[in-house]
Amino acid sequence: MKLVVLGAAGRMGRTLVKVIAETEGASLAAAIEREGSPALQSDAGMLAGIGENGVVVGSDIDAALEGADGIIDFTAPAVSVDIAKRAAERRLVHVIGTTGFEVGADAAIGAAAEAGATIVKSGNMSLGVNLLAVLVEQAARALGPDAFDIEVLEMHHKHKVDAPSGTALLLGEAAAKGRDVALADHSVKVRDGITGPREAGTIGFATLRGGSVVGEHSVILAGEGERIELSHAAGDRSIFARGAIKAALWAKGKPAGLYSMRDVLGLSG
């Protein structure tokens, strides 16, 4: 499968270039960065630390998509929404790992999927986190909102620009699904000052940033005299890259539509 990596000089882009080179059935068709990026004209393999691979980083996305089968995109929300439309026009696979979307972006991405793109989108592409989400959903269903409070805690490196993380929101959605409520109506993303006691049934989020932490998430279910913690720690970005490439290979030949990593991993149940 011929893949275009968008944001090829970024932390995830470089990891993807490396993992694609290690993956049977996948090849790097093009490596794209934004216009004006200092990475333009560099060799993508050199940036990824795997030695020269002959793929020169460019910024012409339309030329890159000619003859490609799919795009792997860990960039920024506005970029991913725009690329979804281009993927729809060409009926391509588009794997979206980008996080931090505003309300409304889901509708635009859904429209692109209806218009012809085969999109796999997830706030976390790792097997471990997607399994964790299944466990969180089960725990939230079993432990009712009057007896157990749910809090989602995350920590990431100091360069991360969005909060709560896409993974924290994915885990919050899983908890809300287990409780059969809408996360938007029950989430508490900020606490400061005299907040009053905790409201039963809410799902709280706490965000930590610092150093080089790749990504750590805990869902805490706190009851009277007992507490359950379900956690995941990412040690290396290759877990996200392997998941994203697996998603692209899975999506090739599938009907256009919007899919999740739970679909890819057979965890939709």
Ligand SMILES: NC(=O)C1=CN([C@@H]2O[C@H](COP(=O)(O)OP(=O)(O)OC[C@H]3O[C@@H](n4cnc5c(N)ncnc54)[C@H](OP(=O)(O)O)[C@@H]3O)[C@@H](O)[C@H]2O)C=CC1
């Ligand atoms: N779903 C998942 O499993 C994971 C998701 N992520 C998410 O992926 C995203 C990227 O993370 P990360 O790699 O750490 O961030 P980086 O900032 O390291 O990488 C993003 C790259 O995209 C580039 N870029 C920006 N605009 C464009 C454009 N128009 N065309 C092509 N490239 C562009 C940036 O260039 P420049 O710096 O010059 O602007 C940068 O090189 C974030 O939203 C993050 O949360 C990260 C890890 C796992």
Ligand SMILES: O=C(O)C1=N[C@H](C(=O)O)C[C@H](O)C1
């Ligand atoms: O920005 C990151 O680094 C990560 N972003 C994703 C998120 O927002 O959850 C996934 C992972 O935790 C790393």
